[in-house]
Amino acid sequence: MSSAWNYLVRKFGRPSKKKTTLETLGHHVVTKKQAAALMTCLEYLTENISSNGLFLSPGNVDHSEQIYRKIESGKGKLLKYLYEISAPRECAMAVNRFIKAYKVSMLPERALNLLCAQNDGIPERLIALDALNLIQHESSGAQLQFARAYLQMMQQLTLRGYFTPHEIKTIISPYLAIPTLFPGRNEMENITAKTVTLMEMFLSVHLLDDPDALSAELEQEAL
Structure with a gap:
C-alpha cells in the first residue's frame, strides 16, 4: 500500500463499502433494482421449470446476453420481455452468470x-x-x-x-x-x-x- 494511500486513510478514514441489497463477496454491490430483476427471473424460471435443457444448454447467446444486461441495469418489465422472447434456457444462463460475476x-x-x-x-x-x-x-x-x-x-x-x-x-x-x-x-x-x-x-x-x-x-x- 502506497504512503499516499496511508496518508489519505489516516486523514479521512477508509472508504465505506456501498450498501448492497444482496450479500456479495468482495467489493461487488447488488442494487435493489438488480435484486428485483433477479427475483423476476427466478419467478419466470420456476414457471417454466420443465423447459428442455434448463441450466444445461446456453440456447441463443444473443438473448442470454440481452437478459444479462437487463438484470445488470435493473430494467423493469423484465417478465414481459422474457415471455415475449420465450427464453427459459437463456434466462437460466444469465441468472447464473450474474450470480457468479457479482459473487452473490x-x-x-x-x-x-x-x-x-x-x-x-x-x-x-x-x-x-x-x-x-x-x-x-x-x-x-x-x-x-x-x-x-x-x-x-x-x-x-x-x-x-x-x-x-x-x-x-x-x-x-x-x-x-x-x-x-x-x-x-x-x-x-x-x-x-x-x-x-x-x-x-x-x-x-x-x-x-x-x-x-x-x-x-x-x-x-x-x-
Whole structure:
C-alpha cells in the first residue's frame, strides 16, 4: 500500500463499502433494482421449470446476453420481455452468470460452514433442516426472499424438471446449484454428501414459511 494511500486513510478514514441489497463477496454491490430483476427471473424460471435443457444448454447467446444486461441495469418489465422472447434456457444462463460475476453469497455464513463441514455420521436431512433454520434466523429482507426463491426454484427443478417419457429421471438439481450456493468454496469437497443434503434442503424449503413446523421437524429428526 502506497504512503499516499496511508496518508489519505489516516486523514479521512477508509472508504465505506456501498450498501448492497444482496450479500456479495468482495467489493461487488447488488442494487435493489438488480435484486428485483433477479427475483423476476427466478419467478419466470420456476414457471417454466420443465423447459428442455434448463441450466444445461446456453440456447441463443444473443438473448442470454440481452437478459444479462437487463438484470445488470435493473430494467423493469423484465417478465414481459422474457415471455415475449420465450427464453427459459437463456434466462437460466444469465441468472447464473450474474450470480457468479457479482459473487452473490446466497446463504448466511454459518449455513455455508455447516454445509461444507465433514458432518460424519450426521443424517443429511438433519443437516439440511439445520441449514434451513439458520437461513430463517440469520437472513432477512431481500436476502431471505432471494434465497427462498432460488431454493424453491431448485425444488421444482428436482420434482418437475424436463425428462422424456421413456427415460429414468436423473436428479441433477444439486449439482447445478453447487457453484452458485458455494461461492469461493471448494465445490468438489464432500461432493456426495453435499448433493444429498442439498436435495433434502430443496424438498423441505417450504418449511421456511412455517418456522414452527421447521422447529418441530428439527426436533423430530434429532431424536
